[in-house]
Amino acid sequence: MRVLAFLLPLYLLGCGSTINKKDVQSLTNRPEQFVISEEEQTLIARSNKLHNDLVKQGLIVRNKAANDYIAHMAKKIEPDFDAHIDISYFILRDSSLNAFALPNGNIYLNAGLINQLASEDELALVMAHEMAHVVERHGLIKLLDRKQTVVSSHVVDLIFMGTGLIYFAAISDLASFSRQMEEEADSLAIEYLAESDYDLNKGITAIEKLVLEKHGKELGSIWSSHPDISTRAKAGREKISAMNWQVTEHVSSHPDYEDFRSSLTELVIKTRLRNKQFELAADIAKRELEISPDNALLYYYLGEANRLKSSETRAYAKEYAWLYDEDFDDDLIEKLSEGNSGYIASSKQYFEKATELNSTLSLPYKGLGLLALDQQDVNQAKSYLQQYLSYDGIKDRRYINSLIDNLKG
Amino acid sequence: MLSKLNKLVVVFTVLVVTGCAQTTVRHHQDFETVAKNVQSVVILPAQVEIEQINFDGDNTPLEEKSALIKSQIESIAELKLENESLQVIEFDFAKAFEEDEEFAYAITQAKEAWEAAKGELYEQGLVSEKEKSNFQASLGSALNIIADKTGADAALLVQYTGFEKSSGMIAKDVASSVLVGVLTLGAVVPIQATEGAFIDVALVDSNSGKVIWANRKGGTSADASPAEIVFGELPDLTWKSELAAPTNQPVAEESVSPKAPDSE
Numbered sequence: 001m002r003v004l005a006f007l008l009p010l011y012l013l014g015c016g017s018t019i020n021k022k023d024v025q026s027l028t029n030r031p032e033q034f035v036i037s038e039e040e041q042t043l044i045a046r047s048n049k050l051h052n053d054l055v056k057q058g059l060i061v062r063n064k065a066a067n068d069y070i071a072h073m074a075k076k077i078e079p080d081f082d083a084h085i086d087i088s089y090f091i092l093r094d095s096s097l098n099a100f101a102l103p104n105g106n107i108y109l110n111a112g113l114i115n116q117l118a119s120e121d122e123l124a125l126v127m128a129h130e131m132a133h134v135v136e137r138h139g140l141i142k143l144l145d146r147k148q149t150v151v152s153s154h155v156v157d158l159i160f161m162g163t164g165l166i167y168f169a170a171i172s173d174l175a176s177f178s179r180q181m182e183e184e185a186d187s188l189a190i191e192y193l194a195e196s197d198y199d200l201n202k203g204i205t206a207i208e209k210l211v212l213e214k215h216g217k218e219l220g221s222i223w224s225s226h227p228d229i230s231t232r233a234k235a236g237r238e239k240i241s242a243m244n245w246q247v248t249e250h251v252s253s254h255p256d257y258e259d260f261r262s263s264l265t266e267l268v269i270k271t272r273l274r275n276k277q278f279e280l281a282a283d284i285a286k287r288e289l290e291i292s293p294d295n296a297l298l299y300y301y302l303g304e305a306n307r308l309k310s311s312e313t314r315a316y317a318k319e320y321a322w323l324y325d326e327d328f329d330d331d332l333i334e335k336l337s338e339g340n341s342g343y344i345a346s347s348k349q350y351f352e353k354a355t356e357l358n359s360t361l362s363l364p365y366k367g368l369g370l371l372a373l374d375q376q377d378v379n380q381a382k383s384y385l386q387q388y389l390s391y392d393g394i395k396d397r398r399y400i401n402s403l404i405d406n407l408k409g
Numbered sequence: 410m411l412s413k414l415n416k417l418v419v420v421f422t423v424l425v426v427t428g429c430a431q432t433t434v435r436h437h438q439d440f441e442t443v444a445k446n447v448q449s450v451v452i453l454p455a456q457v458e459i460e461q462i463n464f465d466g467d468n469t470p471l472e473e474k475s476a477l478i479k480s481q482i483e484s485i486a487e488l489k490l491e492n493e494s495l496q497v498i499e500f501d502f503a504k505a506f507e508e509d510e511e512f513a514y515a516i517t518q519a520k521e522a523w524e525a526a527k528g529e530l531y532e533q534g535l536v537s538e539k540e541k542s543n544f545q546a547s548l549g550s551a552l553n554i555i556a557d558k559t560g561a562d563a564a565l566l567v568q569y570t571g572f573e574k575s576s577g578m579i580a581k582d583v584a585s586s587v588l589v590g591v592l593t594l595g596a597v598v599p600i601q602a603t604e605g606a607f608i609d610v611a612l613v614d615s616n617s618g619k620v621i622w623a624n625r626k627g628g629t630s631a632d633a634s635p636a637e638i639v640f641g642e643l644p645d646l647t648w649k650s651e652l653a654a655p656t657n658q659p660v661a662e663e664s665v666s667p668k669a670p671d672s673e
Contacts, residue, residue: 046470054504058514093514274521396550398557401615 027083047104061091095271101130103139120254125203128189276315294357303350310343362391431535435623449496450647452562464577479634489640490563515554522548550617556615571606608635621666
């Protein structure tokens with residue numbers, strides 16, 4: 001009995017694969033050298049299912065102009081290969097700074113990441129990095145590595161500060177790689193870009209700056225999943241120098257990038273607000289206002305971020321604790337509530353500014369109405385909310401009507 | 410005297426027990442009033458995920474079983490709602506998603522809002538029967554687009570996760586149980602679950618977003634039985650369909666809920 005107890009686990013550990021790790025070739029190798037194993041077929045099937053799930057959840061951005069832009073960039077970067085996998089690109093309705101690649105060749109770029117990257121050179125570096133994961137078949141290699149390791153469960157809950165957005169558990173499983181693979185992808189990304197019109201150093205510098213921003217703390221970010229981004233950036237620069245790439249000053253110009261980037265702004269701000277990331281939403285609105293100072297919609301969102309900071313102090317405290325590494329406790333909630341009158345005043349100011357800049361915009365009236373409601377000013381609330389409902393195309397009419405019904409009396 | 414004392418003891422015990430009884434059920438504090446505006450419900454496609462936990466860590470989603478359990482859960486839900494005199498609206502969500510990606514995204518947003526609301530609803534874990542109606546959770550306007558498309562007064566959200574262990578994993582569990590038993594000379598022999606499931610449900614007013622009723626249960630089988638249990642605790646309310654013909658008497662006023670969350 002004792003012998004059985006000790007031998008059984010050893011027997012169970014002997015589960016084998018149909019392919020060895022060393023047989024996994026890069027897609028840039030000759031096609032006849034590929035071995036398409038059962039494991040890879042399973043991975044591709046799971047990736048396809050995940051993609052279908054993302055489509056069914058409405059998480060893939062269908063903006064044709066934006067998708068065409070990405071496809072155009074990809075053509076300039078992708079290495080040549082002829083294989084059983086095609087690389088496809090998608091923009092994901094997600095505000096976090098992330099991008100990921102699946103074993104079926106699908107690469108997803110989060111709207112939040114694109115919106116944050118100031119130049120096409122930076123985005124090109126990210127895309128090239130993800131391409132490298134696909135081309136080198138890192139998903140399959142990772143699976144083969146893991147077959148020899150006993151793991152109790154891989155269900156990962158990607159929680160953004162407790163909002164519990166669990167639909168990305170499968171992404172975490174299929175699209176997270178080892179440090180070695182990340183470094184290999186970094187190196188290959190630079191190679192892919194070396195012959196293009198993209199400025200390599202600009203790309204690396206911007207990514208370094210990105211992780212120093214508040215957003216860099218986001219769980220699941222490709223740039224924070226492995227330690228020491230500075231080491232990776234340094235390795236990148238050393239490679240550029242060693243290979244004598246772009247030794248003369250590189251002038252890259254992509255005049256349409258700003259329109260493409262800013263087309264995703266509203267989506268990103270709305271998602272941040274929905275995820276109760278009020279400060280991050282406000283930061284984006286302020287940043288964009290520096291570029292478009294008369295944008296009434298941005299003033300509305302700034303007003304909304306401030307309103308929510310005051311009306312959802314607990315949620316704001318969670319964000320604050322996460323951003324500034326403070327303890328989320330009653331003291332923090334109390335400290336932040338002391339700022340409520342300031343947030344309320346700022347919110348009103350921003351909503352009113354929005355109405356001044358664009359009287360045809362309905363949203364600021366909703367903001368003013370909800371603000372009045374938060375402050376128990378029934379008459380003002382009813383007046384503003386009714387003004388909001390007087391516009392066409394109001395999607396949350398039922399909800400606002402239910403609030404007004406509650407105020408009747 | 411003794412008989413009176415016995416009666417007092419019984420009454421006291423009942424009071425203590427019912428007062429201390431813990432529950433996973435949650436009601437909105439206005440649930441009885443909100444119910445008077447609800448006569449139809451649409452069941453959003455249940456989110457069902459069952460996976461087989463394998464020894465090598467590469468867990469396998471059990472898609473066929475998930476589809477079967479999903480269908481069973483939705484049937485159980487429909488029957489229970491109809492037993493409460495609520496009209497269950499049939500709606501082809503798959504077709505609607507294909508025609509309108511914004512609608513698909515709206516469902517996702519509703520589920521995200523529900524996840525956030527669950528944090529508020531279940532932060533304290535089990536609560537007493539008295540406390541279960543103290544909640545003000547709301548999904549805001551997240552369900553308005555669903556109300557516009559389906560015409561339903563309320564929506565039922567369902568999330569189910571289940572697992573089964575593979576034979577290799579069970580063998581590993583048996584081996585480790587045997588090992589622990591051997592090492593403790595039989596004093597401890599752990600028995601590990603080979604399957605299990607957890608279900609979360611919420612009935613939400615599609616206009617105001619108020620979570621009328623929510624509940625959650627776990628089970629030791631990866632089947633639809635937790636759904637029978639969870640829906641068995643639907644509240645016995647007077648729904649709109651059960652109200653008498655309207656009169657000229659004013660409806661009772663509701664209090665303002667200034668903390669209702671907003672979403673676009």
